[in-house]
Amino acid sequence: PLARLNDPSLLKTQAFINGQWIDGASRFPVQDPATGAHLADVALLSRSDARRAIDAANAALPAWRNLTGKQRHAILLRWYVLLIEHQEDLARIMTAEQGKPFAEARGEVSYGASFVEWFAEEAKRTNGETLPQFDNNRRLLVIKQPIGVCAAITPWNFPLAMITRKVAPALAAGCTVVIKPAELTPLTALAAVELARRAGIPDGVLNIVTSDSAGSIEIGKELCENDTVRHLSFTGSTEVGRILMRQCAPTVKKLALELGGNAPFIVFDDADIDSAVEGAIASKYRNAGQTCVCANRIYVQDGVYDEFAEKFAAKVSAFKVGNGFEEGVVQGPLIEPAALEKVQNHIDDALAKGGKLLTGGQRLHGQFFQPTVIADATADMKVAREETFGPLAPLFRFATEQEAIDAANHTEFGLASYFYSRDVGRIFRVGEALEYGMVGINVGIIASEHVPFGGVKQSGLGREGSHHGIDEYLELKYLCLGDI
Numbered sequence: 141p142l143a144r145l146n147d148p149s150l151l152k153t154q155a156f157i158n159g160q161w162i163d164g165a166s167r168f169p170v171q172d173p174a175t176g177a178h179l180a181d182v183a184l185l186s187r188s189d190a191r192r193a194i195d196a197a198n199a200a201l202p203a204w205r206n207l208t209g210k211q212r213h214a215i216l217l218r219w220y221v222l223l224i225e226h227q228e229d230l231a232r233i234m235t236a237e238q239g240k241p242f243a244e245a246r247g248e249v250s251y252g253a254s255f256v257e258w259f260a261e262e263a264k265r266t267n268g269e270t271l272p273q274f275d276n277n278r279r280l281l282v283i284k285q286p287i288g289v290c291a292a293i294t295p296w297n298f299p300l301a302m303i304t305r306k307v308a309p310a311l312a313a314g315c316t317v318v319i320k321p322a323e324l325t326p327l328t329a330l331a332a333v334e335l336a337r338r339a340g341i342p343d344g345v346l347n348i349v350t351s352d353s354a355g356s357i358e359i360g361k362e363l364c365e366n367d368t369v370r371h372l373s374f375t376g377s378t379e380v381g382r383i384l385m386r387q388c389a390p391t392v393k394k395l396a397l398e399l400g401g402n403a404p405f406i407v408f409d410d411a412d413i414d415s416a417v418e419g420a421i422a423s424k425y426r427n428a429g430q431t432c433v434c435a436n437r438i439y440v441q442d443g444v445y446d447e448f449a450e451k452f453a454a455k456v457s458a459f460k461v462g463n464g465f466e467e468g469v470v471q472g473p474l475i476e477p478a479a480l481e482k483v484q485n486h487i488d489d490a491l492a493k494g495g496k497l498l499t500g501g502q503r504l505h506g507q508f509f510q511p512t513v514i515a516d517a518t519a520d521m522k523v524a525r526e527e528t529f530g531p532l533a534p535l536f537r538f539a540t541e542q543e544a545i546d547a548a549n550h551t552e553f554g555l556a557s558y559f560y561s562r563d564v565g566r567i568f569r570v571g572e573a574l575e576y577g578m579v580g581i582n583v584g585i586i587a588s589e590h591v592p593f594g595g596v597k598q599s600g601l602g603r604e605g606s607h608h609g610i611d612e613y614l615e616l617k618y619l620c621l622g623d624i
């Protein structure tokens with residue numbers, strides 16, 4: 141698939157430090173999860189390379205931070221335009237290394253680029269404050285300044301958007317950045333950095349260090365322990381988030397963490413059932429269930445349970461599963477063999493505890509898994525507590541509103557949640573009672589650059605996107621003028 145790029149020079153396999161494409165001591169392979177085909181060998185960098193990247197980012201900081209917001213805006217806007225111009229190629233690279241259907245990959249390019257556009261605009265609006273004085277001899281100001289050198293560690297499920305969502309606000313704020321992309325999907329990240337270079341982002345302002353999984357752990361240590369790095373933003377598992385938080389404690393680094401979820405999706409008796417079925421499918425099966433906001437537990441009220449289960453399972457069983465480049469495919473492969481094992485393990489556990497298979501349940505060839513629906517799910521099953529991160533939808537039956545709220549909140553996670561109801565009182569009651577950072581009401585897809593994305597409890601710290609997203613990369617400074 142990569143032989144057919146319109147612009148073959150977007151296919152980069154070296155890392156990028158201080159404006160130079162560089163090699164590491166060796167290389168690591170990147171594979172197509174749909175076919176197992178070898179796509180490229182990418183530079184394998186070490187901890188000392190990461191240190192060089194941090195030093196380059198630090199050296200580039202004064203000049204970048206001293207540009208006006210409007211000057212940074214102009215450069216970021218060029219990057220946005222280039223990302224959109226190369227949408228087809230970026231999507232092609234993404235489907236090849238990540239597996240998602242090509243239409244979803246194109247959608248991610250739009251979504252990923254939208255953060256660059258949005259924060260290009262916000263670069264001009266990092267307004268401070270003047271405060272009423274507490275003493276007439278003084279005047280009080282608050283200004284916002286870039287936090288400094290930032291690091292971003294990103295996952296494979298959104299190979300572009302998880303980078304732009306961090307990097308764009310950091311650059312807009314006047315920070316410089318070192319990116320460590322996921323080892324499974326470095327090619328999309330490298331292509332995005334090549335476009336940033338073409339857009340005129342100065343040397344050292346944006347650096348990317350690639351490595352395999354063992355090397356990523358070592359580079360992660362440097363990004364956490366190096367005192368020059370003032371902010372670390374991570375999207376990935378809660379388990380790795382905890383490690384990074386611990387590693388950042390000695391340097392008291394500011395952290396943004398977007399971690400695991402266990403999203404509930406509640407369908408009340410008064411819901412529009414056809415709309416709820418559509419929403420549940422969009423939320424559950426997007427990216428083959430491999431997103432942190434995918435519905436993980438579907439709770440359906442007694443009165444509509446049978447109707448919902450029948451309509452939902454019928455639609456899911458009609459999915460076309462296959463290579464993301466094939467016409468009409470809505471579900472691609474899972475990212476790696478371990479992901480298939482986890483789905484199988486959750487299915488086996490659910491069936492052993494009384495779950496009823498409505499559709500799917502089997503591995504297909506290679507890294508493909510049938511979209512699966514299990515009815516009669518119960519709270520003692522693994523699917524109730526752990527994020528499956530795959531195409532398995534468990535249906536839980538409930539009787540009362542309070543029962544649904546209690547079950548939904550019974551988790552250490554708190555990222556996305558969803559419910560369907562047409563009762564305005566219930567919409568407010570349930571919307572306010574769900575202990576989640578985000579609530580979709582009568583809708584299954586909620587992300588956009590306009591809104592603050594993030595979780596509560598063990599789903600993370602901070603918000604990405606919206607006008608709040610840039611504050612993550614700015615420090616408040618209070619100026620107190622005396623002797624007036």
Ligand code: ADP
Binds near residue numbers: 296321357360380
């Ligand atoms: P996922 O569940 O999405 O596979 P991970 O949390 O394992 O997520 O990985 C997300 C990112 O974190 C990847 O870029 C990966 O290389 C990186 N990573 C994984 N383990 C560590 C670690 N111990 N230190 C630093 N980075 C890590």
